[in-house]
Amino acid sequence: MIVELNARSRDVFRSIVDSYVATGEPVGSRTLSRRLTEQLSPATIRNIMADLEEQGLLFSPHTSAGRLPTDAGLRLYVDGLLEVGSVTADERRSIESRVAGTGRSVETTLTDATNALSGLSRYAGLVMAPVSERPFRHVEFVPLSPGRALVVLVMDNGMVENRVVDVPLGMSPSVLAEAGNYLTRRLANRNFEEAYQAILREIAENTSQLDEIAKALVETGLATWAGDRERDGGFLLVKGQAHLLEDVTNIVQLERVRALFETIESKKSLLKLLELAQDAKGVQIFIGSENELFGMSGCSMIVAPYRSGAAGADGPDVVGAIGVIGPTRMNYARIIPIVDYTARVVSRLLGSRHGSLDDEV
Known part of the structure; x- marks a missing residue:
């Protein structure tokens, strides 16, 4: 599309987009004639604007002579005419x-x-x-306040995810540590889905050495992650x-x-x-x-x-x-x-x- 515009059309089109970015208002041929470096009459500019409108690059929001760029026009501007600045x-x-x-x-x-x-x-x-679908290498439960704990998961690449979960009132730091150690042992070299299914099976079969309170905590932490994964993606x-x-x-x-x-x-x-x-x-x-x-x-x-x-x-x-x-x-x-x-x-x-x-x- 950009090769189809001659130099005059490009200058007029660029000026219209620049005005739109600055003010958000339609710009007319008389205003453009005063801004362009090349001396063009309002009549010539109106003809160019009509051609640009026919190509789907401009539109008139109401009955005035002013024009605004269409979304297609903005795409053309961004892809072919935009001079990107630098970070100050x-x-x-x-x-x-x-x-x-x-x-x-x-x-x-x-x-x-x-x-x-x-x-x-x-x-x-x-x-x-x-x-993340990466394997995890460490899990930790950190007490925050009565009835609340932070679950911290460290992935094999060092990135960290965390969630706040509800825990039974009066749960001791030692129980939180036990639950974290249990999960850490079983998350080694597993991604979330693999670990999630394996741990739930073990808890269901009563083969883990965790006490009932720690089991509930582990299930709560895993359910929090599972729910967030399914809901938010x-x-x-x-x-x-x-x-x-x-x-x-x-x-x-x-x-x-x-x-x-x-x-x-x-x-x-x-x-x-x-x-x-x-x-x-x-x-x-x-x-x-x-x-x-x-x-x-x-x-x-x-x-x-x-x-x-x-x-x-x-x-x-x-x-x-x-x-x-x-x-x-x-x-x-x-x-x-x-x-x-x-x-x-x-x-x-x-x-x-x-x-x-x-x-x-």
């Missing part, structure tokens, strides 16, 4: 200071990265980590949804964004898109009606995969995806490098990258 020194420092640090769990690192993206972009930040975190309301200008848009919030809460559709991003290389951009999730909300998503330190045949394993949801008129040139840089900071912290990130940007 201040943005790098902000990302590093919010995300980097020692002794943090994976979930904390991802939460901090999501908050950093939301804060810098002023859109909703999101991150997804799929349920992975860990999904979205921060800063309120930012999506900042560009809402009418009731129709408000209802569309509210519908998007409901879809985000249901997770399933969003997880499918994020899984697509996992399978791709580099930053992925989903624009408006290109997908069912954003078709009616006027929103787009920019995501990039992040990787772990465990290398497979094709390099480090992709662990999940991180990015932002924002209006279709988001500043793609600025947000794309921010998302990319944040994903690589997270990857570095997970041990998959070495050396200076500055050399890669």
Whole structure:
């Protein structure tokens, strides 16, 4: 498509998209004639705009002469005309200071990265980590408060998952330790599903040496993981949804964004898109009606995969995806490098990258 546009058409189209990103408002031929470097009459510009509209790249939202880019037009702009910027020194420092640090769990690192993206972009930040199928090597129950404990699972690649579970009141630390030791012995070199089935069989056959209280604790911990796996399909975190309301200008848009919030809460559709991003290389951009999730909300998503330190045949394993949801008129040139840089900071912290990130940007 991009080769079909001559130089004048490209300049007019780029100016329309730039105006849309800056204001969200339609732009007319008279305004464009004052902005373009090449001196073109309003009549010439109107003819070019008519041609672009016929090609499905522009549309007129009402009877005025102003035009806006369609979702197809934005895709053409992003793929063929966009000049991506670079991450500023201040943005790098902000990302590093919010995300980097020692002794943090994976979930904390991802939460901090999501908050950093939301804060810098002023859109909703999101991150997804799929349920791990890797073997586990250690399980521990940590008392939190009366009736509550934290279950910590360490996988063979060093990544950590945790859940808060209910436990019987008055359960002693020694019973918690016994349950953790029992699971650790049987999780060695097994993935979750294998361990889950094997341990439940052993408990059902009464062959374990655990007492009844510890058995109940083990079953509770395993059931928590099983329930989360079946219901959610992975860990999904979205921060800063309120930012999506900042560009809402009418009731129709408000209802569309509210519908998007409901879809985000249901997770399933969003997880499918994020899984697509996992399978791709580099930053992925989903624009408006290109997908069912954003078709009616006027929103787009920019995501990039992040990787772990465990290398497979094709390099480090992709662990999940991180990015932002924002209006279709988001500043793609600025947000794309921010998302990319944040994903690589997270990857570095997970041990998959070495050396200076500055050399890669």
